[in-house]
Amino acid sequence: MFNGDAFPARVDKTDVRHVETLTSALRALDYEYGGGACRDACVALLNWANPLLDAGSSGRVLQRLQVAIADLHNLAGWASFDMGLLESAHLHFGRAMDLARASGNSALEANIHYRMGRVHLHYELAEDALASFQRGLPIAQASGSTLAVSILHANEAWAFAKMGAERQALRQFARAEEEFHRAAGEEAPPWARFFDLADLVSIGGMVHTELARTCDVKYARSAIPLLTRAISSGGEDASRSQSFRLAALAMNYLVQNEPEQARDIGEQAIAVSGPIRSARTRDRMRPLKQEAERLRGNEAADELSSRLGAFMTSSQGAA
16 A cells, blocks of 8 residues: 555655655545544554655755655544544644744644643633643744634634634634635635535534524524534535534524424434444434433433434444
């Protein structure tokens, strides 16, 4: 897979392109099938690629190699996080950060701050997540990548919503939308290409979902059309994202005391999640199950809770 065990005496553009191409393929696997589908291959590729940093190469080739390997570590960290392997995730993100800084690639450095923040956000450490996103913002602005700025503002909004900071959440998401539209036509680097209109709208839905839980149930009414739009525009290669969106959509119907709708959509979320090798898909079902249990005694809510419990403890697709 990685041109055998021999290392080149001198690294050239072909070697760098090899790392970039394989990283792109592995990222596609992660996006569709979860971190468990690509993490081992990421680690194997890193075992081949890291020694290239010590081989001879010219300045421009070395810089591109540093970016390529930083991006691969970034992906390995994300896949590790997706599988619930936090120590490994932090190690890979740390190595990615060192290489991104060494290469002078501020856009990648900002992306690593975003991903580290998402780890905190997933584990309900909203203030730590916000700090990561805010550390990344000036770096993203200095990089000249408007898309990187948009990603960080959108995720700031999500963190604020989890904290119940309604005004700040809405303000930061409005900034994210402005920056996203300004970024139209901007060529996105590989690590930021996931952030399309469907993803922006999806995070808007997540922001309103959190506000419905932390501030006012009225936000469920605005979350539902946002998530529905994101689901309808999400591609077939975005199974994990669709799983998250469907779970959030079901949550909003429960918040609105519409358990029959929630059950039907929750079952879709379970069906989509089944083949995905990801611990996060199960983690994101937990609050949905808790919300279903709030309506214990309702037939549809009880059915959903039972189905979620069976899915979360099953080995099918588990990382």
